[in-house]
Amino acid sequence: MGKILSFLLVLVLVISVRGYEEEEQGDSGSGSVSGKELFLLHDTEDVVKTEAGGMKVVKGMTGKFVDKPMHIGFITMEPKSLFIPQYLDSSLIIFIRRGEAKIGSIRNDELVEQQLKTGDIYTIVAGSVFYIENTGEGQRLQIICSIDTSESLHWHAFQSFFIGGGRNPSSILAGFDRKTLSTAFNVSISELEEVMSSPQSGAIVYLSPDSKSPSLWTHFLNLDHHEKKAHLKRLALIGGDDGVSESKIERPRWSLRKLLKSLFVSENEANKDKTGESQEDVYNLYDRNPDFQNNYGWSMAIDETQFKPLNHSGIGVYLVNLTAGSMMAPHINAKASEYGIVLRGSGTIQIVFPNGTLAVNTKVSEGSVFWIPRYFAFCQISSRTGPLEFFGFTTSSQKNNPQFLVGQNSLLQTMFGRELVASFGVKEEVFKKFIYAQHQSTILPTASVAPPDDVNRVILRKEKMVPKVAKKYGNEILMGFE
DSSP, rough: HHHHHHHHHHHHHHHHHHOOOOOOOOOSSSSOOOOOTTTTOEEEEEEEEEEEEEEEEOOOSSSSSSSSSSEEEEEEOOOOOOEEEEEEEEEEEEEEESOOOOEEEEEEEEEEEEOTTTTEEEEEEEEEEEEEEETTTTTEEEEEHHHHHHHHSSOOOOEESSSOOOOSSSOOOOOSSSHHHHHTTEEEEEHHHHHTTTOOOOSSSOOOOOOOSSOHHHHHHOOOOOHHHHHHOOSSSOOOOOOOOOOHHHHOOOOOOHHHHHHHSSSSOOOTTTOOOOGGGEEEGGGGGSSSSEEEEEEEEEEETTTTTHHTTTEEEEEEETTTEEEEEEOOOSSOOOOEEEEEEEEEEEEEEETTEEEEEEEETOOOEEEEOOTEEEEEEOOSOEEEEEEEESSOOOOOOOSSSSSTOOOOHHHHHHHHHHHHHHHHHHHHHTSSOOOOOOOOOOOTTTTOSOOOOOOOOOOOOOOGGGGGOOSOOOOOOO
């Protein structure tokens, strides 16, 4: 009887291990992704597409290895364009990849406008009304953003609620009965229809350059911050007794300011600076020194202790640059999953399954989007033809403290002892020589294993690049940008 039970137990263990290996190598919970493609994100969707710009979303994975649902968004805006006011059921962390922007958003029930430049990161919490204006003179605006869907209405999806709008998208205000809405705004039906029946179409629109007949959005955005707040606070903008004529402020009889008054202005004014901007709300990646740097590259990670708004989102940010033929040493993230976007160059990513088998060994290039599940061992290797630079988000805003498996001060060196030696089953002197052979840490020289990248030979600048001098990259195009 005992032999039979032992045999059955062994049989169950064999079946369990075999099934685990098949699941690890063939499926992550999506049911349709091969093992090699498991960690590259290809599911791209156009959520906004107009003549003035667009937004693409690369959908994150689902499954048991996903600790926090996240999508990656790519926003492109032509010069003199506006992403009209809206709010999302998901939080955003915005990274200005290229160009200049002004973002107006509701913070503590007040309108705050923030000027952003290349390298800036900025947060917008779920449910906060915001708009984005491309303020770069003759320059296309490119934004990368994380979309944290943990608060969304539908699992692994996000929803926009537009405040402004015309035919498509429609303002959420358009859904109310006209009589109810006219009563709420204290205007006539005809005055309401003048605003709510606009033929305008598109979530990203051009701001009219025609000063004789500018759009409502142009009227609003052309005011300075003090004028916006003053006019938004006025109680009688239609034929009122405020002493300000319609011609003086050059706007239609029933303006956008009336529409936004109840949305953008609080009765209680907080203590703010004269511009209404808070520099603590913005963090520029290129204005700081790397956390780690050697002859083979540099890296930096931004957590909530350095940029307080990340504490609200629970998401961190990182930026890595590997010189040609270099490697980010094999390591694990014990606190967070990682999403990355290749900004320039090319290379290879290797990821290992928990059962010690190679999950993926694949090439990446500009525009590639990848993700690394929490606890999985991985490394990134730059092509020999030029540096590899990638930016991304982590699913925790706390200090990550990655644990490196190879190199100086690695886990193997820290844990060196007879117990570790015994686990590998080799002689102590052999094992000691093995783990101490690498004298570098974190970023390692790897010319012998770096991919030559015959498919995408791009001549890249060879000078050493650190963030403070890395603001201009040329005219490369990312996958999410047109």
